[in-house]
Amino acid sequence: MTTAPADARTLLASLLRQALAQVVPAGTTAGILLDRPKLAQHGDFACNVALQLAKELRGNPRAIAQQLVAALPASPHLEKAEIAGAGFINLFLTQSYKQQVICRVLAAGERYGTNAGGQLKKTQVEFVSANPTGPLHVGHGRGAAYGASVAAILAAAGFDVSREYYVNDAGRQMDILALSTWLRYLELGGETVSFPPNAYQGDYVRAMAEQLHSADGARFHKSWAEASADAADVSTDPEVHLDDLIANAKRLLGAEYERVHRHALEQQLADCKNDLAEFGVTFDQWFSERSLYTSGRVDRAVHQLEQRGHIYIQDGAKWFRSSAFGDEKDRVVQRENGQYTYFASDIAYHLDKFARGYDLVIDVWGADHHGYIPRVKGALAALGEEPARLNVALVQFAVLYRNGQKVSMSTRSGEFVTLRELRHEVGNDAARFFYVLRKSDQHLDFDLDLAKSQSNDNPVYYIQYAHARVCSVLEQWGGNVDALRSTDPAPLSSAHEAALLKSLMEYPDIIENAARELAPHMIAFYLKELAGEFHSYYNAERFLVEEAALKHARLALALAVRQVLRNGLALLGVGAPEKM
Secondary structure (H helix, E strand, C coil): CCCCCCCHHHHHHHHHHHHHHHHCCCCCCCCCCEECCCCHHHCCEEECHHHHHHHHHCCCHHHHHHHHHHHCCCCCCEEEEEEECCCEEEEEECHHHHHCHHHHHHHHHHHCCCCCCCCCCEEEEECCCCCCCCCCEHHHHHHHHHHHHHHHHHHHCCCEEEEEEEECCCCHHHHHHHHHHHHHHHHHCCCCCCCCCCCCCCHHHHHHHHHHHHHHCCCCCCCHHHHCCCCCCCCCCHHHHHHHHHHHHHHHHHHHHHHHHHHHHHHHHHHHHHHHHHCCCCCCEEEEHHHHHHCCHHHHHHHHHHHCCCEEEECCEEEECHHHHCCCCCEEEECCCCCECHHHHHHHHHHHHHHCCCCEEEEEEEHHHCCHHHHHHHHHHHCCCCHHHEEEEEECCEEEEECCEECCCECCCCECCEHHHHHHHHCHHHHHHHHCCCCCCCCEEEEHHHHHCCCCCCHHHHHHHHHHHHHHHHHHHCCCHHHHHHCCCCCCCCHHHHHHHHHHHHHHHHHHHHHHHCCHHHHHHHHHHHHHHHHHHHHHCCCCCCCHHHHHHHHHHHHHHHHHHHHHHHHCCCCCCCCC
């Protein structure tokens, strides 16, 4: 099997450029854009360059298209070119050229579909970044699956990718967790505690308290009377009551409070890391929010804004003039009590990202943070950075349904389904795939019953079954799989075979588009369609026929399909089983 000199887009673009040089010898700014028509009768690619030239040349686009088609150089890989509509040029590749995709897939193996379009741009993808205040739940799982897949797709598209988790280890939520743990610890010491309803309620808090009590005994013991002294009435203002309890804990424990705080943080962070690793999600960097404060980077960021004249003081607080940079209103960066806001640390964090030399920074945020984008980009612009280098991908919350009933989730109340529980129930593969089956900014209903079903309605099962079917066919054949790389594909002529060849050729474009749009669902949709085409082929044709040339050609095609299924599933963090 011989290989064509270039991929289809490169080949056709070269032919069109040569035709352009004949039709417009003085040169033109018109670009060669090649799209894949939805209907097969419209060719393998379509180009609108004639329509672009019409205004420039003051001519009829169909007439210009006719000139371009007439000027196209002869090519053994181009069957014909036709003019359609107002002046589109539809291009048809030869069957022999399309057959050679099998050779390209088998020669490239796991690299098939990858490209160098990213030019090794240094890119950071920051995702999950959930507060370490409890086990990850199914809502966090969607951000994890999406971010990991985006990072893998960008790497396949030639970007130099670094994966980062921003650890929110500073601020009130961590203080609430530390307090919750300490109050459960006091109960273990015999105290009767009126546990706040808005503190963290889960069993994991009791477990952390038990660990603390086992390791340190009565070291942190105080009476409930001391712990609750002068606290606001919980029924009047639960949040003020909670803040008063936190203040009491810090006062009573002094330097020992840090031990309780650190214990809660370390336990939850370790659980988070383990959970994500089991989910196939790993990070190159775990970045501490507290380090922004201890290193003085938050101070410096606010000071830089002040020096540039973007800060004003009102009611004792420092405000950033974010409305001057596209935000709906100005934002507080430092409260009247001297404490910085989360926004201040976020400014410092993004400055640090840019200082680390990333060409592109991608943040994966929950969809409820949509309004946060203009203020962060505004702060970067105010500090002389390029906001366009920050790309924020929004992920809608995932809602879990079991037996048709919605499952409520609240971290503080402890009423939630953990990511670990989901993984154990449906498996990593189904979880990873279902999470990216829709666009990230679309609502996701996660149907447990469907995810666990072994039926064609379950998309991940359907795709994996296609992979396993190829493995079964090759096992039945029992021949040398490596020898199929040199098989002549000429005998492949059926409609099913043509559809599969077309799909295999499209895979590199799918990766390129998914990387550009930060859209793993494009890979998921493609794999489902490819699997469907293979299942139809499997049901319509026999592979192990008597005629050796046809048998080997069909087996080579099946092997190429298996490779592309495996490559695409790997980008989504989904396994490719050989038996099911």
